[in-house]
Amino acid sequence: MRYYLAIDIGASSGRHIVGWKENGCVQTEEIYRFSNGVREENGHLIWDIEQLVSHVKHGIDKSLEKYPRIISLSVDTWGVDYVLLRGEQEVLPVYAYRDGRTTVTAPMVHSIIPFPELYRRTGCQFQFFNTIYQLYDEKINGRLDGVTDLLMMPEYLMYRLCGVKAREYTEATTTGLVNAQTGEFDMEIIDRLGYPRHLFPKLSQPGTVIGEYRGIKVMLCATHDTASAVEGIPMEGNDPYISSGTWSLLGIKTPKPITDAASQRSNYSNEGGVGYNRYQQNIMGMWLVNELQRELCPEIKFPEIVKMAEESTCDSLVNANAAEFLAPKSMKAAFDAAAGNGFFSIGDYFRCAYRSLARSYGKAIEALEAVTGVTYEKLYIVGGGAKNKFLNRLTEEATGKQVVALPIEATALGNLKIQMEGN
Numbered sequence: 001m002r003y004y005l006a007i008d009i010g011a012s013s014g015r016h017i018v019g020w021k022e023n024g025c026v027q028t029e030e031i032y033r034f035s036n037g038v039r040e041e042n043g044h045l046i047w048d049i050e051q052l053v054s055h056v057k058h059g060i061d062k063s064l065e066k067y068p069r070i071i072s073l074s075v076d077t078w079g080v081d082y083v084l085l086r087g088e089q090e091v092l093p094v095y096a097y098r099d100g101r102t103t104v105t106a107p108m109v110h111s112i113i114p115f116p117e118l119y120r121r122t123g124c125q126f127q128f129f130n131t132i133y134q135l136y137d138e139k140i141n142g143r144l145d146g147v148t149d150l151l152m153m154p155e156y157l158m159y160r161l162c163g164v165k166a167r168e169y170t171e172a173t174t175t176g177l178v179n180a181q182t183g184e185f186d187m188e189i190i191d192r193l194g195y196p197r198h199l200f201p202k203l204s205q206p207g208t209v210i211g212e213y214r215g216i217k218v219m220l221c222a223t224h225d226t227a228s229a230v231e232g233i234p235m236e237g238n239d240p241y242i243s244s245g246t247w248s249l250l251g252i253k254t255p256k257p258i259t260d261a262a263s264q265r266s267n268y269s270n271e272g273g274v275g276y277n278r279y280q281q282n283i284m285g286m287w288l289v290n291e292l293q294r295e296l297c298p299e300i301k302f303p304e305i306v307k308m309a310e311e312s313t314c315d316s317l318v319n320a321n322a323a324e325f326l327a328p329k330s331m332k333a334a335f336d337a338a339a340g341n342g343f344f345s346i347g348d349y350f351r352c353a354y355r356s357l358a359r360s361y362g363k364a365i366e367a368l369e370a371v372t373g374v375t376y377e378k379l380y381i382v383g384g385g386a387k388n389k390f391l392n393r394l395t396e397e398a399t400g401k402q403v404v405a406l407p408i409e410a411t412a413l414g415n416l417k418i419q420m421e422g423n
Contacts, residue, residue, distance in 0.1 A: 001020050001022070002020060002021070002071050002420075002423070003018055003019070003020045003067045003069060003070045003071060004018070004019050004020065004070065004071055004072055004073070004416050004419040004420060004423070005017070005018055005019075005060065005063050005067075005070050005072070005073035005074075005216070006018075006019060006073075006074060006076070006221070006411075006412040006413075006415035006416045006419070007056055007059065007060075007073060007074065007075040007076070007157075007415075008076055008225060008228070008409070008411045008412045008415060009036060009052070009056075009075065009076070009077045009078075009153075009154075009157075009225075010036065010077070010078060010225060010245055010246055011036060011037070011038075011078050011246045011247075012035070012036055012037055012245075012246050012290065013033060013034065013035055013036055014033070014034050014036050014052075014055060014056075014059075015030055015032065015033045015034075015059075015409070015412065016030070016031045016032040016033075016059035016060065016062065016063050017029065017030050017031065017409060017412040017416070018031055018063055018066070018067050018070070019412070019413070019416035019420075021420065026413060026416060026417070026420075028409065028412065028413070028416070029066075030409075031059065031062050031063045031066060032055075032058065032059035032062045032063065034055045034059070036052070036055075038096040038098060038099075041093055042093075044093065044095060044099050044101065045095070045096040045098050045099040045327065046093040046094055046095055046096055046099070047081065047093075047094045047095075047096050047153075049083060049090065049094050049156070052157065053157065053160050056075065056157055056160075056161070057161075060073065060161075060213070060214070060216075064214065070216050071216070071217060071419075071423050072209070072216060072217035072218070072219045072419045072422070072423055073161075073213070073216050073217070073218060073219070073419075074158075074218070074219045074220060074221035074223070074415055074418070074419055075154045075157045075158050075221075075223065076154055076221055076222065076223050076224065076225045076227075076228045076411060076415050077152075077153040077154045077157070077171075077223065077224075077225060078097075078153070078224075078225055078246075078247075079152075079171060079174030079175075079224050079225075079226075079271075080097050080127075080129055080130055080131050080134070080174050080175065081094070081095075081096060081097050081131075081134075081152070081153050082094075082131060082134075082150055082151060082152050082153060082156070083150075083151050083153065083156040084138065084143065084144070084147045084149070084150055085147065085148055085149040085150075085151065085165075086146050086147055086148055087148055091143055091147060095134065097129035097134070098129070098326055098327040099129075099327070100327065101134075101137045102128045102129055102130075102133040102134055102136075102137055103128055104137075105133050105134075105136040105137045105140070106126075106128045106133045108136055108140075109132060109133055109136050109193065112192055112193060113189060113192055113193070115264075116261070116264060118132075118176065118189070119259060119263075119264045120259050121179055121180065121186055121188075121189060121259075122176055122177065122178060122179065122180055122186065122189070122259075122270075123180035123257040123258070123259040123263070123269065123270030124173070124174075124175075124176040124178075124269050124270065124271070125267045125268060125269035125281065125282065126267060127282060128323075129326075130174070130175065130176040131152075131174065131175035131176060131177065132175060132176035132177050132189075132193070133176075135150075135193075135195055136193060139193075139194060139195065144195070144196060147196065147199065148198070149165050149199065150199040150200070151165060151167075152167070152168070152171045152172065152174075152175075152223070153171075154168070154171055154223035154224075155167060155168060155171065155223065158210065158211075158218050158220075161211070161213040161218055162210060162211025162212055162213050162218040163211060164210040164211040164218070166204050166208070166210045166220060167200075167201055167202075167203050167204060168203065168204055168205075168206065168208075168220045168222075168223045169183065169203045169204065169205050169206070169272045170206065170222040170223060170224040170227035170271065170272035170273065170274075171223040171224040171227075172185070172203050172272070173224070173270070173271040173272035174224055174271060177189055177190060177200065178203075178272075180257035180259050180270050181257070183203070183272070184202065184203055185200035185201075185203070187200070204220055205220070206220055206221055206222045206223075206227075206274050206418050207219065207220065207221075207418055207421065207422035208220045208422075209422070217423070219418075219419055219422055219423075221414070221415040221418040221419060222272075222273070222274055222414060222415070222418060224271065224272070225243075225245075225411045226243050226249045226271070226278065226280070226411075227271065227272060227273055227274065227278065227414070228410075228411045228412075228414035228415045228418070229241075229243040229249075229382060229383065229410040229411040229414055230243070230251075230253070230273060230278060230410075230414065231273075231274055231413075231414030231415075231417055231418060232382070232408070232409075232410035232411060232412070232413030232414030232415075232416075232417060233380055233382055233406065233410050233414075234406070235380055236378075237378075238252065238253050239252070239376050239377065239378040239379065239380060239404075240252050240365060240368060240376050240378075240379050240380070240401070241379070241380045241381070241382065242361065242379065242380070242381045242382070242383075242385070242395075243382055243383050243410065243411070244285060244286065244381055244382065244383040244384060244385025244386055245285060245286060245383045245384055245385065246285055246286055246287045246290070247282055247283065247284065247285040247286075247287065248282075248283040248284070248285035248286070248357065248360075248361070248385065249280050249281075249282060249283070250280060250281050250283055250361060250364045250365070250368075251268075251269075251278050251279050251280020251281060251368075252278075252279050252280070252368060252372065252376075253273060253276045253277070253278065253279075254270075254276065254277045254278075254279045254372070255276060255277065256277055257270035257277050257279070258270060258277075258279055258371060258372075260371075262370070262371050263279075263371050266281070266367035266368075266370070266371055267281060268280065268281050268367065268368070268371065269281065269282065274418065279368075279372075281364045281367075281368075282321075283320060283321060283357065283360045283361065283364060284320045284321055284325055284326075284357070284360075285357070285385070286384060286385055287325075288320060288325060288331065288353045288356075288357065289302075289305070289350060289353050289354070291328075291331035292331050292332065292335070292349050292350060292353060293305060294331075295330060295331055295332050296332060296346050296349060297346055300346075302388075305346075305347075305350055306350070306388060306389075306390050306391075308345070308346060308347030308350060309347050309350035309351040309353075309354055309390060310347075310351075310390050311347055312345060312347035312348045312350070312351040314342065314343065314344075314345075314347070314348035314351045314352055316339040316340075316342040316343065316348070316352045317339070317352065317355055317356050317359060318335060318338040318339050318352060318353075318356045319338070319356070319360075320353075320356040320357050320359070320360045321360060322338065324337070324338065325338075332349065335349055335352060335353070339352060354388075354390060354391045354394055355394055357391065357394075357395075358391065358394035358395045358397070358398040358399075359398055361379075361395050361398055361399055362395075362398030362399045362400075365379070365399045365400075365401065376401060377401065377402060378401060378402045378403075378404055379395065379399055379401040379402070379403050379404065380404045380406060381395070381403060381404070381405045381406065382406045382407075382408055382410035383410060383411070384407075386405040386406055386407040386408075387405075387407040389405075392405050
């Protein structure tokens with residue numbers, strides 16, 4: 001039997017999943033799971049990268065205890081965040097995308113390159129935490145001085161395993177610095193913003209072996225977790241998908257990027273896939289309900305929370321994508337302010353959150369069909385949110401689509417699929 005290891009790390013948790021083929025089907029076993037999250041330091045939100053590296057290595061150790069002959073491994077994570085290096089030394093702290101420092105630098109970037117031009121060149125939707133804006137904060141604060149390397153988070157973690165500094169295509173497309181037509185870093189953008197050219201070398205594709213760790217090949221999967229998730233969805237055709245986790249990524253596969261004005265107005269993004277373009281929109285996702293649960297009722301499990309939401313009659317709605325929900329000190333207070341204090345029970349907050357998410361999905365599907373000129377019948381949902389039958393029902397009502405909920409580890413399956421095809 002040939003075994004492979006997918007290390008799938010999201011913004012709130014990580015997991016090590018071993019996979020193998022048996023009777024023509026992929027079988028998996030979760031070996032190790034750990035919590036992840038930002039912490040506050042000196043007024044900023046940061047990642048504890050040494051703790052992340054420790055978890056990655058510990059999970060590999062646990063996997064080798066049970067499966068001593070693993071062929072290859074790969075790491076996927078969320079997008080936009082990175083680690084700067086001066087030689088072999090990290091530039092600390094490593095900021096997290098939810099940190100608010102780029103609310104100032106995004107307008108600075110747009111004063112040099114107007115956003116419509118950026119969108120035509122990259123097809124990347126505007127999110128003030130995109131790497132392009134984070135790097136401008138690094139520049140004006142002198143943190144790019146003497147920097148030799150910029151590694152996106154999964155690239156950095158694999159570098160810590162095998163010592164090789166690779167740059168992978170799908171993760172790079174979340175930066176806002178990759179040209180939508182060439183599939184490589186856009187040097188005109190980089191030069192105009194004054195970023196060092198040597199930080200942006202040629203990109204590698206999923207399936208590339210970059211090194212070795214403890215006798216295991218280290219391979220690039222589609223290292224942006226949504227790119228791997230899309231690879232892991234067993235679709236019958238080419239219907240829209242939602243990868244439902246901390247964020248909800250709703251989109252469709254397209255042969256090439258769509259970067260026209262209508263697409264920009266709809267705030268759709270073009271990101272790399274494995275031989276195709278992912279035309280998708282970032283929606284706030286389970287972050288809303290996870291933070292409400294943490295604050296309002298940490299002792300109550302989600303099946304009971306969902307029941308409370310179903311029993312609520314609250315009809316309040318909020319804009320699920322509003323900036324005030326990105327990193328509030330209090331998610332409850334953010335909902336109170338947005339909905340006008342219209343909540344009387346815990347269930348009311350969650351009903352509002354679920355209904356607001358479903359409405360966001362409906363608007364995103366409406367915009368998708370308007371831009372592509374295609375009417376879709378199905379909507380595939382994978383990830384943790386696919387287990388929520390109440391949200392699935394609300395989504396069907398809001399979108400008018402048949403929801404196909406697949407409560408599978410799609411990201412890990414896509415990660416494993418690329419490894420299996422590359423070995």
